[in-house]
Amino acid sequence: MKAYKGLMIGLLALGLSVACSTHPANTVAQNVSQGPAKQDVPSSVPVGPGPVQYTVQQQPAPGSCHYGKTADGQPLPDRTCTPGATNPKVTAANLSDTICKSGYTGGIRPGENITGPEKAANIKSYGYTGDPRDAEYDHLISLELGGDPDDPRNLWVEPPSPGHKQGAGTANPKDTVENQLHSLVCGKKIGLVDAQVAIATDWTTALAKVGHPDGK
Numbered sequence: 001m002k003a004y005k006g007l008m009i010g011l012l013a014l015g016l017s018v019a020c021s022t023h024p025a026n027t028v029a030q031n032v033s034q035g036p037a038k039q040d041v042p043s044s045v046p047v048g049p050g051p052v053q054y055t056v057q058q059q060p061a062p063g064s065c066h067y068g069k070t071a072d073g074q075p076l077p078d079r080t081c082t083p084g085a086t087n088p089k090v091t092a093a094n095l096s097d098t099i100c101k102s103g104y105t106g107g108i109r110p111g112e113n114i115t116g117p118e119k120a121a122n123i124k125s126y127g128y129t130g131d132p133r134d135a136e137y138d139h140l141i142s143l144e145l146g147g148d149p150d151d152p153r154n155l156w157v158e159p160p161s162p163g164h165k166q167g168a169g170t171a172n173p174k175d176t177v178e179n180q181l182h183s184l185v186c187g188k189k190i191g192l193v194d195a196q197v198a199i200a201t202d203w204t205t206a207l208a209k210v211g212h213p214d215g216k
Helices: 002-021 024-034 104-108 112-126 173-186 192-201
Strands: 136-139 155-158
Touching: 112 136, 112 155, 173 192
Parallel strands: none
Antiparallel strands: 136 155
16 A cells, blocks of 8 residues: 555656646746857858949948957958958859959959949948048958959958058058968868858958968
8 A cells, every 4th residue: 555655646746747847937948048049150141242233332321330450450340331242153163263263353343433432431431530542442351252342241441450651552461361361262272161251250360260370
């Protein structure tokens, strides 16, 4: 009899445990504790329209974009205004006929009649107050890395880096990073998308992110 009572008590306790664990309130608590799926690190960047009949593109509202800065003062774009955008005509399968082919980027680059007005408007978007001649209207993902030629998400007025001599033009260390990444992609040492994501995320750490901090 005692054994029977013990069995019944055990079954009753088990039933209460199951009922409690499947109660809607407890189910919600379990789902909340698991948290949302991780999506902080993008695996790609937006895709632009690619080479088209270019027209002057509308820029973000004046003063709506804000520069970032690395610890050593290198300028970074506003991630909301300028997340980067890729050229859909460039893929990992056609590199030899696109960005790794001599002269390709020159054939798709918008003319100054397009980029001039865009740069003037983007200067207002970012509130840039320096000499416009020292600020490059820069493709965040460069054309040689399959960046979109005229998507406003891929263009920003890049201010000069620390140590830049006023009036010396738009040469900056980002250009060197772009060239090195291009060589690595065309040398089949890194993937196209990896290079695009790395430079769109932070051009100053892009080479390290793809595993080639020395650019080789």
